[in-house]
Amino acid sequence: MRKLILIRDFLYWFLDTQRLKWPNTAKVLEYILKNESILEKVELVDDIRFYRNALMVSGRGTVTFPFVLRLDGKYIHDVEEALQALASANFYKLYVKLSYSKDYYQGVVSKKRVWKVKRAGKKKKIAYQKLMLLIDAALDRRDREEFYRLTKQLQRLSNV
CATH class of the missing domain: 3.40.1530.30 (Uncharacterised family UPF0302, N-terminal domain)
Structure with a gap:
């Protein structure tokens, strides 16, 4: 489906x-x-x-x-x-x-797969902004583990 x-x-x-x-x-x-x-x-x-x-x-x-x-x-x-x-x-x-x-287009999955089109960076930009807000909140709470987890997600997002 x-x-x-x-x-x-x-x-x-x-x-x-x-x-x-x-x-x-x-x-x-x-x-x-x-x-x-x-x-x-x-x-x-x-x-x-x-x-x-x-x-x-x-x-x-x-x-x-x-x-x-x-x-x-x-x-x-x-x-x-x-x-x-x-x-x-x-x-x-x-x-x-x-x-x-x-x-x-931004990206397409290869042969014999469903082609996925990323919407001109909008989703990436929104995800980036959300992660930045969550990182700020983790810093405010001094939650080191959450901060490291979120910054790793941010790095993965930046590499995509």
Whole structure:
């Protein structure tokens, strides 16, 4: 369930932040987002070359092809045809690559994992501020153990 939420969030992020090379390809991603049974079969990858059932959608500023859907080895480059194929096809997994300019993301987990996008440093900044407040409170209480534990967390956060 958590994986599904992360995939959905990533697809929405992609649609919200990227200008697509072929704007009508957004229909395919929107169809996947609306169709829970297809969304459950989606796995995000960084390379689709070796997968029989794969989809690639590209944003502007990338060197990849704008759009391709491959189902059972058949290549589809037309959006309407792709929507019909997705509606009628029976497949176990759909491997999806979203190609976008690397300027728009903080980090992505590698192949065969759910891609996690860190929100432009906001979470890190909030965590940093919370840790600083907790460290100040530990100093005020003269709690040495808590101070050391929190400063180690702060160091780990700074190294990420």
